[in-house]
Amino acid sequence: MLIKFTGGKVYDPANGIDGQVRDIYVRDGRVVTPSATDTISAEYNLAGKVVMAGGIDPHSHIGGGKMNIARMMLPEDHQHDEVARGDLTRAGCGHAAPSTFLAGYRYAEMGYTAAFEPAMLAVNARQTHTEMADTPMIDKGAYVLLGSDDYFLRLLTRGANKEEIKDYIAWTMHAAQALAVKVVNPGGISAFKFNQRKLDLDEKHAFYGVTPRDIILTLGRSLQELGVPHPVHVHGCNLGVPGNKVTTLETIRAAEGTPIHLTHIQFHSYGTEGDFKFSSGAAEIAELVNQHKNVSIDVGQIMFGQTVTASGDSMRQYGNTKSAHPKKWVVMDIECDAGCGVVPMKYRDKSFVNALQWAIGLEMFLLVNDPWRVFLTTDHPNGAPFTTYPHLIRLLMDKTFRNEQLRRIHPGAQAATILGSITREYSLYEIAIMTRAGPAKSLGLRDRGHLGPGACADITVYDDNPDREAMFTTPAFVFKNGEMIVRNGKIVKVVTGATHVVRPEYDRKRTEKPLKDYFDTYHTVQMENFRLHDDEIITAGCGHAPGTCGCLIVQPVGARK
């Protein structure tokens, strides 16, 4: 069955198409080039409408232990946001920490067809994947956390050879069914368990003697040599600490040219100038990012209002508990492997610090020149729920609107930001890069994020509304694998998305022999049960044809070096 999408203005940056009117043809869920003899069985007239690939969120906390703690801890988050069961949809609730079903529906209704959980603990991989399996509509995947786990730190401490380290990283990615690797406060989550309260880039871990610099560089190089498409996803040291811009600048240099992704960089871009000893480091950091082509970032924009911060960074989250609103929080040490911290937060435009955080995020978006290296995120829900993306897009695309909003924030923050002097407005083409093509390229999703032949037919169609917030809030149509799932911003069909993983090459026997001894001697889980098998994450009743289950997609990796 050939479907024709006729006459839309297509924004497909991966294929260099910038708003030209194009017809797109889809067969069996893929974009195709039809032959002259093909019959068209369905046609959508998209004249005047804007056509993009489905949105891809490369950093959104949609599943796993810490998000479930957030849900449990915050009934008041959900109580004005309960959604009844519909003809097609399950009941659910939640604003900042939505139920899994609602997260899936809301992403799709906003034109997104994929979102990636960036902080999966290997020990918690089963829960994370099950929650993602209960997140309908969208594709998903997860980045496994390394760098504060005892086994890795031990390898580093004893100067294990790099092949052994690469084997362990690859083993963990297989065991946890991961798409990428994230490091959170490198070594710091572990250091906190030894009562260290901060760990700067070149500060030694009290027990292992290694530094965050060692950890980042080892992970970065190892992933590159393993051929994993996404570079090491770095949540750096000193999150939220005034003056942390110095650490961030140093971290960029510390990579020594190795590809790295610096996540929610807004939270890592603070100086110490001014009366409040809190200032923007965005300009300096953006300049260094512009100079370093090996670096990509996502912003972690904050938006004003109530949300909850959920992070693997137990050390820094403990530090942030003094700002908890409402006054309750959870911090956990987890299995000599990781940790987490869940702290509810209310960002207020009349607070100097919060207002400046808002401005710093926007400065970062607008000062980094290359949209292929900056991705649109709020670090959901840490900066704001992902449902604020349309508003954020308008802030980036509409200078007048942005300056109106700027005039409403704390006057001290207005004075402390250069935001008002920045005239840049993002184009639809650039928005398509930072919300689709860029993340897909960075994650190695070869058939996602674009609309060329062979691409998965995840397509979003918008009315070309000059109010970009309204435009991106309510897509006219969303198609998943060529099927219409959303019309006028409402779900018309519920589907199950795929889980994306990568599987770098490693020697299983060589890796598991010492690991088995390690688990047997020190852990409370058997190594064999730590591993998550394929049949545990393939959704029963997913609706895919037998033998062609689309639930699990193994993305290609490069050759191991």
Next chain:
Amino acid sequence: MTAVQAGASPAPASASESFSNVTCVFCGLHCDDLEIERTGQSLQVTRNGCGKAKAGFERPLVKTEPRVGGQPVSLNEAVAAAAKIIRSSALPSFGGLGTDIDGMRAVMSLADKARGVVDHAMGEGYAQNMRVLQTRGWFMTTLTEVRNRADLLIFTTDVLKYHHRFFERVIHAPQTLFADGPVKRTIVLIGEGYDTGPISGPGVDEIVTISCASDRIGEVISALATLSKGAPLPAETIAGVPKPQLEDLKARCEKANYGVIIWIPSAFAFANADLTIHRICDFVKEMNVKQRFAGLTLGGSEGSTSAAAVAAWQSGYPLRVSFASGAPQFDPELYAIPRLLKSGETDALVWLSSLTPDLAAPQTSIPTIVIGTFDMKLDREPDVFIPVATPGIDARGQIMRVDGNVVLPLRDLHRASGLANSIAVLNAIEAAL
């Protein structure tokens, strides 16, 4: 063939089979190192099983048919009868919930469609913890951290009564990650009714007993907090504990590298027990200002940790959720099944106990559907009884350990019980609504 036809295989495919790394479902610790031998349809725990595990796994399988009104019926008839009861109910309750993660997902799906209330048999204990989480939060740890790190463990109840292998697996570790050999640990037992015999072992350096009534443990913890702030105690004894003993304990807490306080919410069988948990969690938080301390909550039997987790991610709320309005609503008092039964607000009870035969349905005269193990203990014949497979014995699955992060795989041990999978049963009931 419908999804709910009972497996017809009359005998296992192979006469015998050995299994290693088997996860046990008979307490919240979910030890995953069991070795089990199957001969025909009989199971024997050959290694690493405690008394509970042996008793659970080794129950002889008895062929049991579904029943409606006490009469044997086909599975499809039982499903139809169950659906009829739920359909005609104004507010059905889904209780027991002795199941794994996948089973709970099926319960939530059914309750959502049936506009019912969801509460676990251990709901009251769980709610005590949730009250603390939702008012103050907490600082927690997990078993592997305790095993390798904790040099001071303060117990507030006799954990061994709930988890027979707790000391063997978590405390008596001959080798640990951050010490040469065992961690040199001090074990403090606050409260009453401890069997101290099994506590000694590798690493246990000292055992300190502080006797008081369970419902006064909160006062002892408050006294510790007072002392650690440098404030004077209001009396020479607190909850019957002399001041020098409290001062000694305070000194031990301050000396600890990694102190852990352990409680089991359902063991606090007294009014306002959440306030005791509240004191424990606040004390842990206060200690973390200068040093490292953490809480550990245990119990979590009958799949309650899994049930609460699934309820939270699927509805947004932990247990005691109502779908009566179509949207999920949360109230740990209002939507407690014991209260709903007493007040007559619920008019049908669906009781699921697929892990053990012991989770008896409450006494009630309203129409009752029991979906349970083949040997389910029944105080009275329910309107509908559907025997189902036990995840981890007759079916695959996943279950969450009591410390809340580790999810373990459950195996099918191939005894070809012919029992229907509870997920298929629940799905079929949902489809028939």
